[in-house]
Amino acid sequence: MGDLRTRLAEAARDGAQLFGPSSRLSLVELARASGLGEDRDSLAGRAVLARTGTQIGAAQALVELDGLARRIVIAPPDLADEHLAQVVETAGIEAVVTDAADEALDGLGLPVRVLAAPSLAVSAQDSGRLASEWLMFTSGTTGAPKMVIHTLQGLTGAIRPRAAGASPIVWGTFYDIRRYGGLQILLRALTAGSSMILSDAHEPVTRHLDRLGALGVTHLSGTPSHWRRLLMTGEARRIAPGYVRLSGEIADQAVLDSLKAAFPAAAIGHAYASTEAGVGFEVDDGLEGFPEHFVGRAGGPVEMKVEDGSLRIRSPRAALGYAGEAAPALADADGFVDTGDMVELKDGRWRFCGRRNGVINVGGLKVHPEEVEAVINRHPAVRASLVRARKSPITGALVAADVALADPAAAEAPEAQAALRASILAACRAALPLHKAPASVRFVPGLAVTAGGKLDRAHG
């Protein structure tokens, strides 16, 4: 299969580039030369953290490090400085590659290598010395971040080769490439030598859309929430993608139909993937959910079964396991990864109906009910709380809380109820990122408890 630089060198088309909001990088240059200078050799065989300020820097770091470093740890954009030391320990990190000086990295006591423009030629013999491990962060875990171990071969397992002579692709994504959904698109672009337009969290949607249009995006991916946001700009006509891809959240029929209306000429597909289980499948018939026969199908690279209502996947594209000593097993004894996504079969079609344990997906960001409940329960007036998903046509779901008060009479008067609600919400907003704070709070007389003594989430 070869390392990423070798695959890029074989595929890179003349003129193909990675386009950032304020810089660009030629794929031919990226394949041909290193931006690590004399530092490159010091990273050979090491476990290296790639923590960059920009997505284009992250893409360069991945090409530099695959085949060179023993282990590449891809820091997501929201990895908090306070978690760095623990990540370094868990993943056994020995060096850091970045694209700009960063004070938080200086305190780690590790060599920090800063990427420059590619300039030092890398010979074919000098690349691809080993099969690097790729460590990615799972999304939305409570407390310390968790990492899973992938390989380039597994990460690119769902990518089909393109026919020779096919017209050039220009990829775009609303995802960050340091997350699984975005990385899938980056690897599609790099292994096919195609251009790709990268975004920036601080870039206004309309400006990103202008760049996508001006650079002629042909293939565009994002979560359903990303796509709804695009539809709300009223500027969808600025782009004319031939392929529209949704992943990362449940793609409902409304968003699929809206995209078909906005881009009548485009093929519209939704993919199921997770950082742990890899790319499961892709659906291209324009309907929500997925066909019944996908489950239990043998002989393909990906096998799926449904057990206790949740989708399980056995696949060479799945992560090899969690990083760190004493990490829990990722797969069961038969090699199936439990995705935690609950599905129901109806009229020959499997449909997603939320997450086990009530994990809430707010616009692609996962929220564990327990972490929100813990904050609410610290409020002096609260006896217990149950946090659940509330369906939203905009972000898929929102966080909603049912709260039982220590003194139910405290919320009898409307003014008192409003004041209590405001006070609970203020506590949540002070302690949690805004998407985790409840969008609505309802006062209830009591909360049901299961026979096992736990909050009854199924009937909350």
Next chain:
Amino acid sequence: MTEMTIAAEGSGADAARLVQAQGGAAGSVRDAVVLQFHQAAANQEKNLHPLSDELVLLECGLDSLCFAIIVAELDDALGLDPFSDADEVFFPVTFGDFVALYEAAAAKAGR
């Protein structure tokens, strides 16, 4: 600024009900929408641009999470969710579109 004063005193849903109760039939939906925009901006620490019918929603200072919260609050306050109820989903572009979507839903519901 009446709605801001009310918003500061009560939760979004309660205040919206209050506006609905006080307002006339024609004004109530718009007032409830205006109130929820201000409420969401305050709660999510966003800087809301002055609301006008021509204001493009994605340039009004609010993000997707704010819009999701506004839609949920309006569902609670008015019993209307035109995004989920309509057969054909139409994503509003301007603030005027947004208000019109809710006014049409209210008219359809016989209010």
